Amino acid sequence: MEQNSLLTYLILVPLIGSFLVLFIKKEKANLIRYAALGISTIAFLLSLVIYFQFDSANSDFQFINKIEWIKGLNIHYHVGVDGMSLLLVLLTTFLTPLTLISSWSSIENKVKEFTFFFLMLEVGMLGVFISLDLFLFYIFWEAMLIPMYFIIGIWGGKERVYAAIKFFIYTMFGSLLMLVAIVWLAVYAIGPLGYFTTNLIELYSVAPQIPMNIQIWMFLAFALSFAIKVPLFPLHTWLPDAHVQAPTAGSVILAGVLLKMGTYGLLRFNLPLFPEASIISAPYISVLAVIGIIYGALVAMVQTDVKKLVAYSSVSHLGFVVLGIFAMTQESIQGAVIQMINHGLSTGALFLLVGVIYERTHTREIADYGGIAKLVPIFSFALMFASLSSVGLPGLNGFIGEFLILLGSFQSPVLHSWWFTVFAASGVIFAAVYLLWMYQRVVFGEVKNPKLDGLKDMNTREIFVLAPIFILIVWIGIYPTTFLKVSDKSTAKVVKQIYHPVKVSPVELGLNQSSK
C-alpha cells in the first residue's frame, strides 16, 4: 500500500513541540506562548495541505500510513482520513491556535505546563480522528483524558477538583467497557479472518456478521463510551461541571472538539461495525437525543450563569447531531457532520466571548450585567453574531446543519415516525428563546451594576481570535457546499455500510469459522 506520512507529521508537530516547550525557561512566558502558537499554526498549515490534496470524490481512507507496531498482536500504527475525519481534523487544528491566543492573558501562572498539556491535548484529539486501528484509537482516546484532567484541575475555577475527577472517572468508566468490546471484536475476527486484528478496515467486513444477540452488547459497549462523551441525556451530568470549572481555553476545546469525539465515534464505529444493532436501537437512542435537545434547552433557559447556559446549550445541540446520526439517511448524517463543525465554531465563539467578559468583570452571573451595549459595542455585536449562529438563523451556519438533520430525520427509514422531527424542531425555537433572552438581559437595558463602569471593549487580540471563526460561520451559512462536498462520499459510504454491509464469508476465505 502506498504510504503517506503527512498525517504522521501532523501528529508529530504538536507532540515534539510540546516537549520542546518544556526546555524553555519558565520566566520567558511570552516566548513559550509564541512557541506554542507557532507550533499549532504549523499544524494548521499542514492540515490545510492535507485538505488541498484530499480527493473528495474518493470515499476511501486517504493519506494512509501503516507501520507495524506490535508484531505479536498484529497491531499497527495505522492512520488515514476520509471526508468526515478530515473536517474534524481541520476543526481541531483551526481552533487550537485560536484558543492559545485567547488564553494569552487569562493564563498567567504555570504557562509552560499549560502549553505542554494543551499541545498534548491536540495530539490526542488528532490521534482520535485519524486512527484506523482500534487499539491505536483507544490509546489516543484515553491518553487525551490526562491533559484535559490537568487543564481543568490546575487552571479551573473554585470547584475544579471535583469537576476534574468527575470528568475523568465518568469518561474512563465508559471507555473501559469499550476496551473489553474492542478486545472481544479482535478475538472474534480470528473466526472469519484467521488472525487477531484491530484493523478497522478489516473489522468493517467482519463485525456486521456478529450474531444479533451479541452484536447488541457490542453496540452498547461502544455506544455507552461515546454517549458519555457526547454527552447524551441522561449521561450529561459531568458536562456542566467540567465546562463551568474549566478555564476558557479548556471550555472551548471541550465543547469545540472533545464532544465531537463522541459523535464521531458513533458515526465511525457504531453504525458501520454493528449495522443491525444500530438500526434496532436507532429509535431508542433518537428518543434520548430528542429528550436531550428539549431538556438541554429548557435547563439552559433557567440558568443564571452564562457559562452554564452555554454548557447546557451544548447538550441540546449535540442532541441534534445524535438524532442526525441515528436517523441514518444521507441528508441527516451530512447534517450531523456539518453540525459538529457548526457547534464547534459557534459554541467555541460563545465560550470565548464569555471568557473575554469574565476576564474583565470576574463574574458570569447574568444578573450582574445589563446595558453593556453602550459600554462595549464590539463585544455586544460579536455576542449577537455568535448567539444568532447558535440559534440557527438562516444565512449563518447553524441553520444548514439543523435543516439537513430535520429533513433527514423526517424521511428516516429507521425511525418510523415524524414526531422525532416535530419535537426536535421545537428545540430550535427554545434555542432562540434562551439565547436571545440571555442576550437581552446582558446587553440591553440600563447599566445597573456600578462595577461595570469603565468596562473595556475587546482588544485587537480578541478580535483577531474571533474574526476567523465568524468568517467561517458566514461561509458555511452562505456556501456550505465547500464543506458538505468534502464529507459527501464518506457519509454515503457509511449509509451503504449500514444497509448493505460487506460481509466476508468464511467459506470464501477457506477458513473454519469455529476456529476461535
Place this chain on the structure above:
Amino acid sequence: MFINFQEFFNVLPIIIIATGIVLSLLIEMYSKKSEKILPWFSVLIFLAAGLHSLYYTKDVSIILQGMLATGGNVNVFHAIFTLGAAVVTLLSIDYIKKYGTYFGEYYIILQSSVLGMMLMASAKDLFVIFLGLELMSVSFYILAGMNRKKAGANEASLKYFLLGAFATGFIVYGIALIYGSAHTTSIDFITSNFAELTKSLIFIAGVLLFLIGFSFKIAAFPFHMWVPDVYEGSPTTVAALFSTGGKAAAFSAILATLFALFNGPNGNIFTPYLAVISVLSMFYGSIVAIAQTNIKRMLAYSSISHAGYLAIGLAAGNHDAVAGVIFYLAAYTFMNLGAFGIISLLEGKDETNLDINSYTGLGNRKPLLAGLFAILMFSLAGLPPFGGFFGKYYIFIAAIKADLTWLAILGVLSSAISVYFYLRIVVLMYFKPSENDFAIETNNNAMIAIVFSVLLVILLGIFPGTLIDLVTRFI
C-alpha cells in the same frame, strides 16, 4: 557432578549472584570501606546477571539433571528480578542511612533473596521451587525487621514470618500430595502426565494446596492479611522488593509448574478457584485502598488488586495469558519500584511523611518528582500510553480468548474504581495548595533508579512489542 562449559555459561546469572553473596560476605568482614563498596558491588552483580539473562534468552536448556531451566522466559524473569533489585539497591543507599546505623548485611540478604527468586523461576523440580521459595522468604522475614528498634518493624517481621511459614506449610503439604500421586517431583514428568494425574483426587488436592500456598505469596484475597501491615512496618525500599520481586517470583513458580495443567485439553479445572480469588482481590484491593491515608498501606491494597488482575491471566490459562502475565509483572515491577522509591525519598527520619497529605503541593515543591510520581500513578491506574495499560490489555485478550469475557468486564470495572485513589495522589500533588514545609532531600542514586523505572514504564507502554515478541517466542 560434571557441568560442561555451555551449561555453566547458561546458568551464569545464578552463579554470578551466588558468588556475589560470598564475595559480599568477605568484603563486609575484611574491608573497612564496605559501606561504600558493598552497595555498588551489589548493583554491579545485579546488572551483570540481568544483562546476561536478557542477552542470552535464546539459550534454552535444562541442566543439572533436569533440575534447572535456563533461557527463554526464565531469563526474562531473571532480568526482572535482578534489574528490579538493582533499582532497590540504588534506592536503599541513602534510605537506610535514615536509620542511623549501617547494616552491611542488608545488601547481602537482599542478594540472597534475589537468588531465591531466580531459583524459583528456573526450577524444574518441585524441591528446587521450595528451596528458592524458602531462601527468598527467610531473607524477606529478616529484611522486614531490619529496623529492629522499631516496634512496627518487629511486628511486620513476625507477622510476615508466621503467616509466611503457615503458607509454606500449605505448599509443602501440596508438594507431598503431588509426590504421593505422581511418585516424582520432576515438573517435566508431572507436566507431560497431567491427563493421567488429574484423575487422582489426591493430585488435585495437592495442586490446590500448592495454589493456596502461593496465593499467600502473591498477596491475593483472602490470603492478604499480612500485606498492609508488613508493607507499612518494613523499610520502604524493602516493601518495594516484597511487592514486586516477591510477587513476580511466586507467579513465575506457578507458571512454571502449573501452566501445562491450566492449558490442558480439557480446559482449566482450576479456573473457578482462580477466578474467584481474582475477582475478590481486585475489588477488595481497589475498594479498601480508597479508605487509606497512609500511602504505603494504599500501595499495599493496590498490590492486592494487581494480584487480582494477574490472577485473571492464570484463570484464562492460555498462551496469551503467560505472555500477558510476564508483561504485566515487568511493567508492574518497575512502576511499583518507582512509586516506592519516591515514597522513600519523601519519608523522613522516624517514618514521618507517609500520610498522603504529605504529597500536597508536591507539584510546586518538586516538579520533577511530582511529574514522575504522576506518570507512575497513571500507569498503575492502567492508563495509556504507559506500561500498566498494556499489561491489562494483554491479560484481557487472554481472558476473552478463554471465554472469560465476564472476568474481563469485572476487571475493567475494578480498574475504574482504582482510578479514584491513584488520581487522588495526583489531585493532592497538583490541584491543592502546598501546606507542607518539611525538607525533601533527593539524592542522585535514588533519582537515577526512579528515572530508570519511569523510562522503562513509558517504553513498555509505547513499544510493548519488544518485550511481547521476546516473550511469545518461548511459549
